[in-house]
Amino acid sequence: MKNKKNELTKNQKIVLDFIQKSNKPVKAYSILSNVSKKGLKAPPQVYRALEKLIEVGEVHKIESLNSFVACNSKCIEPNGTIFSICKSCDQTTEVSNADLAKFLSDFKDMNGTQFSGFNLELFGTCKSCKT
Amino acid sequence: MKNKKNELTKNQKIVLDFIQKSNKPVKAYSILSNVSKKGLKAPPQVYRALEKLIEVGEVHKIESLNSFVACNSKCIEPNGTIFSICKSCDQTTEVSNADLAKFLSDFKDMNGTQFSGFNLELFGTCKSCKT
DNA sequence: GAAGATAGTGTTATAATATAACAAATTATT
């Protein structure tokens, strides 16, 4: 197996690096055009890197924006994500609220069965869009 | 203004009717091919109808599936949606749980500001996929 | 270290999802 130490590969590092430096969710084709000078020339290279980064938890997909953000390392629940999204500018932050995360993780359906994961997107207006 | 009584137009009714008869989230192009015999021939006709139906609350978009479902009329919170999605077969049901809906509606960010909307997607395995 | 397994890469092409733009038809208001 490659990457015995579970290290990221070159392309994965390039993509992650760009996402981490962005202050907003970034789209796959924006990533592509911004890292093309580093050698990633075609969509599959970006999407493959994204797939792996999401798998290892370094990146999350914001479904309602078709965009990607770096994990802020405050993922409380391993199988759940919570985001606060500005409806006006798309500014997005990962919400780390233990009570909310626990409430969602513990939530059971009407048959009493627990869910294996969740994604919560909270919509509002960010500080700078309010002023 | 057309539709004084806020009635749905012909195309909107056709699209809604098809979504309501489906037992799973349906994709826009699946809607298109299924209602083409009723006169809707191009994507914009479907997407326009969907836009309106979502606006009036008759339809919700399942973001993680790029698919659409009819509202089960149990939307507890007007600005929030909760879905239970089977990871195996995409079977989706709208969750109506007053406690959960209230918890989410009342949730405030660290500045004490309430959000204006939310969408929660809960992932699990449906009954028939378990057996 | 050769042989095979596994994972990542580069590349081209194409699939799937969604919207822009504009002309024509319809309905509501005046």
Added chain:
DNA sequence: AATAATTTGTTATATTATAACACTATCTTC
């Protein structure tokens, strides 16, 4: 009837994502 607003039909295109295949690099184990 004239006007305005809305909906429709249509063509083209933009955006997002994956299939397929040949190739390379690293690891495993023999």
